[in-house]
Amino acid sequence: MSERIMPGRTDDLITLGAADALWVDLTADSAxxxxxxxxxxxxxxARVGYVLLGGHAVATVRASGGQWSVPEVEVRRAAAELNAVGMDRQDLVRIGPFRGAPRQECNEETRLRWRQRITGELHELGGPERAARREVGRPYHLAGIDWRQILVEQTRDGTQRTWWLPRAVVRLLDAAEHTETQWVQAARTRQASAAVTQPTSHPRQARASDGRQTTSPEGPTASLRPYNGELEGQLYSVLSRKPGTSRRMAGWACAVCRTAPAAVLDHCHEHGYVRAPVCQSCNTQERPDHLYSNDIRVAHRYTRLFHTDTDDWLRHWHRCPGCRARTTLPLPHLAAWTAHIACRSLRPTHRAPRGRKPCGVLRVSWAGSQNAPRSCLLTVAVDFCPSGEHRVLARVPYREAAERFRVWLAETAPAVAAAAGPDRLDGLPTQFRPVIADTSGEGLALF
Structure with a gap:
């Protein structure tokens, strides 16, 4: 098969217009x-030295005539990486708006800021005014991805709007932000090194043999480092106030999926301990879907938490010393587990085209507090049930739910269960203290 000839191609470089056409052509069959x-x-x-394509950064080159170009092989490599990504349109992640969420600081090292861009776009007024703004360069894409085609808008109670994107796309955009941050940091490091080695006021610009001038830095070589419990046992209220915590966290990989860059510090809201740095996707997936402060909806994402990736999530939750010592979960997660796992056999089913389908939508609420187990009662119900809305399936005392969870934990994740409990001796020294003889008295006394 002969190679397709791209217009505007010079040696191994192609113009930006040709790169646009090549990108669309190569990713036509991408999910x-x-x-x-x-x-x-x-x-x-392009004029600052790079362009983001998915999670890949493509360097841009300025030729002697002032025209910007990109290496064709880099565009093809980025397209191949994107084509290899699978996307489940049903596996969604909420990207906003979040009531009471703190306003994100504008970090100049991360220029993409895709969440802020999407939120700003969706908050604008519609109609001709918005269409006119698009014509003057409003962002249709983010890192080459047309997010408008896959954005899902849901409305709750007819008033509150929420916006969702497929999890695979969220991870791609998070990876793009991390790539851009690493790129900018590498460029600044090289500029600082060049300033030390060449302290002249007008440094000479290096040019290639054919007259092309390369203004972009090389791609970042720093890779994500795995999280190995460096923050274990620290309180979130203390650690979040320490300067430099965000910069230190930027180099870690997500402690749950171990593929995306960490973006936030996940912590136990019940005991206050830091669990681990995680990516935005995993942090959103782990967040309970609260209807009220003591009432949550048990959605399909709990299948991933308690079935598909159970071992990873149980290890993550038990990074909290409080949950690990009590061999339990935070109250919202324990309530969701009770509804999703312990009361699964109680949920009615109805006929469907492909067999039988679980009835309605699970929800669980609780009265009382986990700090007073005798007064805490979990109520599992089904909303939108044909045989009666808000049908109550079971009422489970907190102590019974916690005990059933311990039994299930020992069967599902024995290693996690073995490391839990108040009688663990992990903090004691591995060797006994030496016996010292006291010779000051008549006999030998040991102390």
Missing amino acids: VPTASGAFTCSPAR
């Missing part, structure tokens, strides 16, 4: 929809 103008439309930053 993740892509957008034209990935190199020429905002928020692409």
Whole structure:
């Protein structure tokens, strides 16, 4: 098969317009929809030395005539990486808006800021005014991905709107932010090194043999380091106030999925201990879907928490010393486990085209507090049940739910159960203290 000839190609470089056409052509069959103008439309930053394509950064080169170009092989590599990504349109992650969420600081090292861009776009007014703004360079894409095609808007109670994206796309955009941060940091390091070695006021610009001038830095070589419990036992209220915590966290990989860069410090809201740094996707998946402060909806994502990736999530939750010592979970998670696992056999089913389908939507509420187990009662119910809305399936005391969870934990994740409990001796020294003889008295006394 002969290689396709790209217009605007010079040696191994192609113009930005040709790169746009090549990107769309190579990713036509990708599960993740892509957008034209990935190199020429905002928020692409070709003139600062790079363009983001998925989780990949493509260097840009300025030729002697002032025209910007990119290596064709880099575009093909980024397209191949994107084509290998699978996307489940049913596995969604909420990206906003979050009531009471703190406003994100504008970090100049991360120019993509895709969550802020999407939120700003969706908060704008519709109609001709918005269409006119799009014509003058409003971002259709983020890292070459056409997020508008896969954005899902849901409305709760007819008033509150929420926005969702597939989890695979969220991880791609998080990876793009991390790649850009690493790129900028590497560029600043090289500039500082060049300033030390060449302290002249007007440094000479290096040019290639054919007259091309390369303005982009090389791609970042620093890789994510795994989290090995460096923050274990620390209180979130103390650690979050220490300067430099965000910078220290930026180099870690997510402690749950171990693939995406960490973005937030996950902590136990019940005991206050830091669990581990996690990515935005895992942090959103772990967040309970509260209807009220003591009432949550048990959605399909709990299948991943308690079935698919059970061992990873149980290890993560038990990074909290309080939950590990009590061999339990925070109250919202224990309530969700009770509804999803312990009361599964009580949930009615109805006929469906492909067999039988579980009835309605599970929800669980609680009265009382886990700090007073005798007064805490979990109520598991089904909403939108044809045989009666808000049908109550079971009322389970907190102590019974915790005991059933301990039995299930020992069967499902024996290693996690073995490390839990108040009688663990992990903190004691491995060797006994030496016996010292006291010769000051008549006999030998040991102390």
